[in-house]
Amino acid sequence: MRTVLGRFFSAVIAAGMIFCLFHFGGSILRQTSNDTLVLQVETFHSLPEYSLDVIVYGSSRAWRNVNVMTMYEKYGIGAYNYGSSWQHFNTTALYFYDSLLTQSPRVAVIETSMVDKMLPDEDMDAEVLATMPIRNTSWKRQYLRECFGNDINQYLAYYIPFVSFHANWTSLSRNSFMDNGSPKDFLAHMGYHDLASVQEPQTLKVKLYDEKKFEQYELPERSLQVLDDILQTCRNHRIKVIFFTAPYRDEYHYRDAMTAYARDNNCIYLDMFEKLEDAGIDPATDFWDTGHLNNSGASKLGDYIGQVITDNYLIPDMRTVEGNLWSQSPLLSENQPEDQSGEPSEEDLVTDAE
Numbered sequence: 001m002r003t004v005l006g007r008f009f010s011a012v013i014a015a016g017m018i019f020c021l022f023h024f025g026g027s028i029l030r031q032t033s034n035d036t037l038v039l040q041v042e043t044f045h046s047l048p049e050y051s052l053d054v055i056v057y058g059s060s061r062a063w064r065n066v067n068v069m070t071m072y073e074k075y076g077i078g079a080y081n082y083g084s085s086w087q088h089f090n091t092t093a094l095y096f097y098d099s100l101l102t103q104s105p106r107v108a109v110i111e112t113s114m115v116d117k118m119l120p121d122e123d124m125d126a127e128v129l130a131t132m133p134i135r136n137t138s139w140k141r142q143y144l145r146e147c148f149g150n151d152i153n154q155y156l157a158y159y160i161p162f163v164s165f166h167a168n169w170t171s172l173s174r175n176s177f178m179d180n181g182s183p184k185d186f187l188a189h190m191g192y193h194d195l196a197s198v199q200e201p202q203t204l205k206v207k208l209y210d211e212k213k214f215e216q217y218e219l220p221e222r223s224l225q226v227l228d229d230i231l232q233t234c235r236n237h238r239i240k241v242i243f244f245t246a247p248y249r250d251e252y253h254y255r256d257a258m259t260a261y262a263r264d265n266n267c268i269y270l271d272m273f274e275k276l277e278d279a280g281i282d283p284a285t286d287f288w289d290t291g292h293l294n295n296s297g298a299s300k301l302g303d304y305i306g307q308v309i310t311d312n313y314l315i316p317d318m319r320t321v322e323g324n325l326w327s328q329s330p331l332l333s334e335n336q337p338e339d340q341s342g343e344p345s346e347e348d349l350v351t352d353a354e
Contacts, residue, residue, distance in 0.1 A: 002294045012274040037084050037130035043186040044082050052103045053315050054079035057096050058111025059087035061246040063193045065296040071306035076317030079192035086127040088117040093226050097139040118222050119147050156344055189331050194295050206249050206287040211273040216256040231265055244270035249290035279304035
């Protein structure tokens, strides 16, 4: 009897040691360059449930280009920027579905510069690795099938990071043994990734291409499927949708297609190449690099989208709610508007403005 119990406990201890080896080994050998992307997802998951009225989704052209704190300061909009770097459009869709597990936004603001790009079967990269904290839902399983196909080695590398990251023995650093950061910076900006907070402030004079000369293409079939799935989900959840394309120094070939798609589906599309002057964005002063706005430009784009939301939908003014998430940001301007609307009523549901 003692022999059987001894073997049992030995097996349990051995299993525990193997688990610790893979769990903590994978953490130590992780690609630390992904820490910021993973922390963005983990910080979003830490937010109080059903606390957001507006969520911004997309690649770095959303994440680094839309300062949602400006929406709060100027319009009282309770928004969060749930973008990330390197997102193909099916990754953006996964973040959208993930957000609905804990939030019920009134408006979804979705950036579309990558609308034609879907992640094919390919090697593990930062974009895929950033989705590791996202729960294992049917949407995520579909996403991983699209990324990995039937390659079992890719699945093993994804779910058992120790397998994928063993080569990082050669690049271990002090950061490898530390936590991947604090949610405080993300919460201070409500998800918006202010480049100036991690690098020296920078302004690049950018000469944008003439949008009128962009050759226009039809949306790929897979893009239409993803767009349709997102819109149907939004209808089911009574979420209004605003699509937008942030400006950058390259050609965008889906302006006409997105304009028609938005019109046919009764939602808004903002082509910011065309509306650059309306937003007050100056290519000589408001760009960080050729693909992203600096904080000045991101604040102007946040202001512009906030005005569109206010003009078209009824959104509660969170500035009237004492102790709200946005008022706790250390970056909040001290000059808050004094003339604010009253407490939001139960009738303040998202509806088209008359």
